[in-house]
Amino acid sequence: MKYLDEYRDQQVARKLADEIQRAATRRWVLMEVCGGQTHSIVKYGLDALLPENVELVHGPGCPVCVTSLEMIDRAHAIARRPDVIFCSFGDMLRVPGSNADLFKIKAEGANVRVVYSPLDCLKIARANPDKQVVFFAIGFETTAPANAMVVWQAREQGIQNFSVLVSHVLVPPAVTAILDAPDNRVQAFLGPGHVCAIAGWTEYEPIVGRYRVPIVITGFEPIDILQGVLMAVRQLEQGRAELENAYARAVRREGNPAAQQMIDRVFRVCDRAWRGIGIIPRSGFALTDEFQQYDAGQIFGVETIQSVEPAICISGQVLRGLKKPHDCPAFGKQCTPETPLGATMVSAEGACAAYYNYGRHLVAAESLVTRA
Amino acid sequence: MCLAIPGQINGLHENAGVPMAKIDFGGITREACMSYLPDAIIGDYVLVHVGFAISKLDAEEAARTYQYLSEMDQLSELDDGEEETGHEVP
Numbered sequence: 001m002k003y004l005d006e007y008r009d010q011q012v013a014r015k016l017a018d019e020i021q022r023a024a025t026r027r028w029v030l031m032e033v034c035g036g037q038t039h040s041i042v043k044y045g046l047d048a049l050l051p052e053n054v055e056l057v058h059g060p061g062c063p064v065c066v067t068s069l070e071m072i073d074r075a076h077a078i079a080r081r082p083d084v085i086f087c088s089f090g091d092m093l094r095v096p097g098s099n100a101d102l103f104k105i106k107a108e109g110a111n112v113r114v115v116y117s118p119l120d121c122l123k124i125a126r127a128n129p130d131k132q133v134v135f136f137a138i139g140f141e142t143t144a145p146a147n148a149m150v151v152w153q154a155r156e157q158g159i160q161n162f163s164v165l166v167s168h169v170l171v172p173p174a175v176t177a178i179l180d181a182p183d184n185r186v187q188a189f190l191g192p193g194h195v196c197a198i199a200g201w202t203e204y205e206p207i208v209g210r211y212r213v214p215i216v217i218t219g220f221e222p223i224d225i226l227q228g229v230l231m232a233v234r235q236l237e238q239g240r241a242e243l244e245n246a247y248a249r250a251v252r253r254e255g256n257p258a259a260q261q262m263i264d265r266v267f268r269v270c271d272r273a274w275r276g277i278g279i280i281p282r283s284g285f286a287l288t289d290e291f292q293q294y295d296a297g298q299i300f301g302v303e304t305i306q307s308v309e310p311a312i313c314i315s316g317q318v319l320r321g322l323k324k325p326h327d328c329p330a331f332g333k334q335c336t337p338e339t340p341l342g343a344t345m346v347s348a349e350g351a352c353a354a355y356y357n358y359g360r361h362l363v364a365a366e367s368l369v370t371r372a
Numbered sequence: 373m374c375l376a377i378p379g380q381i382n383g384l385h386e387n388a389g390v391p392m393a394k395i396d397f398g399g400i401t402r403e404a405c406m407s408y409l410p411d412a413i414i415g416d417y418v419l420v421h422v423g424f425a426i427s428k429l430d431a432e433e434a435a436r437t438y439q440y441l442s443e444m445d446q447l448s449e450l451d452d453g454e455e456e457t458g459h460e461v462p
């Protein structure tokens with residue numbers, strides 16, 4: 001497939017890794033922001049290709065992982081209602097709430113459906129006029145235009161039995177929160193390529209300036225990631241702190257204006273609680289007043305539900321790059337993808353699940369082609 | 373979650389007033405909403421995320437990056453005398 005295969009070329013990957021080794025004369029800690037990047041890094045064993053003095057820590061960029069426990073519990077409360085068809089992206093189904101996950105709730109008789117695109121919900125709503133169809137609208141900036149469009153179209157098409165439970169999160173405030181933490185170790189970021197395909201990178205420029213931290217917008221294939229690492233390491237070595245784009249085939253500075261326009265029509269920025277991290281100011285999207293009638297949280301009165309996260313799970317520290325999954329006492333013991341305690345063990349993009357699934361100590365550079 | 377997959381537009385149509393495309397992902401065809409790439413045409417490569425085309429892939433930029441990578445290749449070869457890797461520039 002064009003635009004895929006050439007970015008998985010093992011020879012080029014090795015050359016890039018050699019180049020990184022040559023470039024890195026000191027110890028550097030880089031964070032890849034996006035869970036999709038974490039997944040690629042672990043799947044292809046890219047961190048094993050890197051020299052020892054270049055460490056990748058895994059960022060908070062998996063919306064499934066950072067959706068707050070109370071939001072999950074609210075979703076479950078709605079999904080359990082007999083008058084509701086609850087629609088969700090597939091990766092939310094196994095995320096543990098306080099006492100169940102959507103799979104279990106579905107097995108108990110709830111009408112839970114996996115959708116590929118948010119627009120699928122409108123078809124379901126039209127086909128089931130006697131039910132309330134609720135969509136669990138989660139995601140980063142990448143997913144926001146799709147989730148905004150379904151609300152917009154519901155109104156355009158006059159669909160009355162549809163609403164959304166919105167738990168959108170935004171990347172720049174999370175990056176800032178990581179940099180503001182007194183124990184921060186991150187010296188440069190691989191920026192989230194697909195988030196920036198929508199939002200552009202103008203919001204990251206002040207961060208680069210204020211914190212003097214290099215940010216390199218990076219794609220998701222092995223070559224993309226290694227190129228991002230190389231560009232970030234070169235900046236660090238040369239004492240530069242700039243915004244660079246290693247994903248120029250897909251990302252432009254202004255992002256996608258048509259998508260941003262739709263986001264602005266439907267959503268407003270709000271404070272948002274992140275699982276394992278807590279509330280980050282102005283780090284999420286909620287529906288604007290104009291679209292309140294589509295707010296499932298209000299319609300079903302679940303906004304009072306509060307939840308307490310399990311104490312043993314250190315996913316908050318994993319998400320901020322302070323700890324690695326195997327630093328967690330529960331990793332691979334009480335907590336596995338079959339019995340996850342924290343959301344980072346659930347999503348394939350969660351750092352804990354990625355480490356577990358790819359048998360962290362077995363991955364070799366050879367995996368590049370064989371697993372591609 | 374933010375996974376977006378490259379595919380090629382091989383047909384444009386409308387569905388309930390929404391611009392849609394048939395996108396070929398290396399043999400598998402799926403529909404995607406084109407509202408956010410109003411200028412895209414048949415033959416363009418786009419990134420698709422949860423049923424929405426979100427970005428056009430820029431062939432020139434891709435070639436530029438690959439040019440850079442292959443030059444780096446040659447530089448390394450001068451350095452350590454390794455063999456030509458022979459990957460293709462798209």
Ligand code: SF4
Nearest residue numbers: 313315328335342352
């Ligand atoms: S291994 Fe499980 S309990 Fe430990 S941090 Fe990861 S998700 Fe939480």
